Amino acid sequence: MAVRNVIRSIIVETPSKPGNLGKVTTAIGMAGGDIGDVTTIKIGPLSTVRDITVHCESDEQLDDVVEAIKKLESGIFVHAVSDDVLRAHEGGKIHMTSRMDIRSLADLRRVYTPGVANVCRVIQEDPEKARYYTSIGNSVAIITDGTAILGLGNIGPLAGMPVMEGKAALFDRFAGISGIPILLDTSNPDEVVRTVKNIYKGFGGILLEDIGSPHCFEIEERLKEEIPIPVMHDDQHGTAVVTLAAVISACRSAGVTLKEAVVGQIGLGAAGLAICRMFMAYGVREMCGVDRQPAALDRLAGYGGTPLDSLEDLMSRCNIVIATTGVPGLIRPEMICRGQVILALSNPKPEIEPEDALKAGAAFAADGRSVNNVLGFPGIFRGALNARASQITHSMLVAAARAISNCTSHGEIVPHPLDPKVHVEVARAVEQVASQENPKKSKEKVNGSPLK
Ligand SMILES: NC(=O)c1ccc[n+]([C@@H]2O[C@H](COP(=O)([O-])OP(=O)(O)OC[C@H]3O[C@@H](n4cnc5c(N)ncnc54)[C@H](O)[C@@H]3O)[C@@H](O)[C@H]2O)c1
Ligand SMILES: O=C(O)C[C@H](O)C(=O)O
Ligand SMILES: [Mg+2]
Missing domain, CATH: 3.30.70.260 (ACT domain)
Known part of the structure; x- marks a missing residue:
């Protein structure tokens, strides 16, 4: 269609x-x-x-x-x-509202001063109590520097705000999480890390969004080490999770063993390199990649993947092809081999329209509207916040991918994003793994957390 x-x-x-x-x-x-x-x-x-x-x-x-x-x-x-x-979009898509009704003076004194002072003292004496008596444990900062907004490129953080508001709206809708956009007027890793370290206390987690490569890699790695709350760059790991889920489902339908397939990744930026790392960690033996930047090819080789010289070579060698370049129309129909799985994930326009890939002989084809990290990030953060995890680990991400794949109907490659089951199942799977990885925190939560 x-x-x-x-x-x-x-x-x-x-x-x-x-x-x-x-x-x-x-x-x-x-x-x-x-x-x-x-x-x-x-x-x-x-x-x-x-x-x-x-x-x-x-x-x-x-x-x-x-x-x-x-x-x-x-x-x-x-x-x-x-x-x-x-x-x-007139007036923006999000709005902070009060969860308390303020109709009487008594309400006012309960919500604000003088009543609130005692709550401050309780938190001062035991900072852990901030989890119970504030919204911090249910809030995630959505942070961008505007350098890789969708496939639109480096259009700056202000122009990227509609995407960040969109992510906030999805957090609310699918996971009941307050997402708070934060626009950074710097891409310098030292400054980004310093800024996030100075503000993280107001949040239960940090979602990095549309931060370009390669600086996104250093920023995420340093933040994960230096702050004690979950940090995830969605374009890297959210995308890798959903892509793995889609490929697991496609292989199941096509009767192909994923670990034995040759997988090709076109574009080795934030999304592409994370997809390669996820697939190799999952056990895929041959992971090939192309990028127009030699440094990106070196990074793939550093992780054990196989850099190739040309797009044509990749298209002719691989059973499963994934593209995240931001370049519409990069894959021409004549490059498609019969029976290939083609995931052209760039937004707002894919490297090839799914119907053109199917017409050219692909067995399965999808674009970035359906294979989209919206299927992952709300539930991943819900699960991590529920378990009070300090990190989002590889096992939590694989659990999320399996949960998404298990929610996929026969003949589909991923579930529908409006199916509430998928977000609940992702959250459940992530919380379970997080609780096993850190049982003490999970027990404390069971003893009294009001989190959803
Ligand atoms: N569907 C999803 O959920 C999802 C998630 C994240 C990103 N994306 C899409 O993926 C695209 C890339 O996002 P990113 O964050 O990885 O950006 P990025 O800038 O980090 O990476 C893009 C990479 O593609 C490479 N590239 C560009 N043109 C190329 C070409 N002609 N041949 C080979 N390589 C080429 C660049 O050198 C770069 O390494 C965007 O369009 C974005 O919308 C989709
Ligand atoms: O947010 C999306 O729709 C996907 C992704 O994060 C992107 O950058 O394209
Ligand atoms: Mg993005």
Whole structure:
């Protein structure tokens, strides 16, 4: 099915006579547009104004749709074409709210001073109590320097804010976690590490997001060593978890043994190198990779992978191909070998559209909208916070990948992200491994944590 990423609201005025809406919808359909919601804004004696949501494959197709409506004439006008997604972002996507009702003076004194002073003293005497008497244990900082926003590249932290707000919205929706975006105006590892070390006490965990490579590697490694709460760079490990889950499911359906397959990774940046490391740790014997940067190839070799000279070589040698380059259309259909598994994971546009890969002979194909780290990070942090883990370990990540794969229906490569079961199962699996790795903390939690 064609991808319809261009979604617009078209405000159309028609004469208030039967048959005019039909003319408009026919014109839209004939020009290739797909109609979503239709809302009547105004019905007058002479004319009616409607807001029609139209999904198109491209800006050119949208232009054709608008032209087709305009050409109808006889009292039919297009008043405006507006972008629903932009409109939905007006005022931002998140908002901090109070969990307490404040209606009386007694409420006020309980929520704030003087009542709150005693709570401060309790925490001063025993800092561990902050876990129970504040939101810290349920809050995760979402930190970016804006250097690798989706596949848009280094567009800066401010322009990356809609992605960070999106992650916060997903944390809330899928795991009941408060995600708090933090935009860093530096990419220098020393400064990033110092800044995060100075603010981590207000959070139960740190999610690093869309920080480019190679500086993301040093930042994450140092933070993991230097602060006592879970730190995870989602583009690395969240992506690796979901990719492993997708490949486990694809291999199960295709009757292929993953450990014996030859896996190729195109793009060895944050996501790509972590995927390679995850697959090699899982037992894949031959992990090949290409990147346009020699230093990235050296890093793969350093971890025991096989750098290759060309994309063509990789495409012809590998049973399973994963791409995270940020370059739309990099994989051409003629490069696909019959029976390959193709995961073209770049957002917002993949290296090859799944339907083109399937047409060219791939056995399974998916893009970064379905194989997306949204399936992993909410549950991974929920599980880690519940267990009061101080780190997110490799075993916790493998447990998350297995949980995602176990929630996948037959014939699918990953579960639907709106299936609440997947997030609950990931959290459960991660919490279980974390509790086994650190039983003392888990026991304390059972004795009184109010965390979800
Ligand atoms: N689906 C998901 O859940 C998911 C998660 C994370 C990242 N991604 C996507 O992966 C892409 C990369 O993200 P990242 O954080 O790893 O960025 P990054 O900048 O760290 O890595 C990109 C790598 O691709 C390499 N590259 C670029 N063009 C290439 C080409 N023509 N041939 C070979 N290598 C090339 C770069 O040298 C770099 O090493 C983005 O588009 C992002 O949206 C998807
Ligand atoms: O957030 C996403 O949709 C995926 C990923 O983190 C990305 O950078 O593309
Ligand atoms: Mg990202």
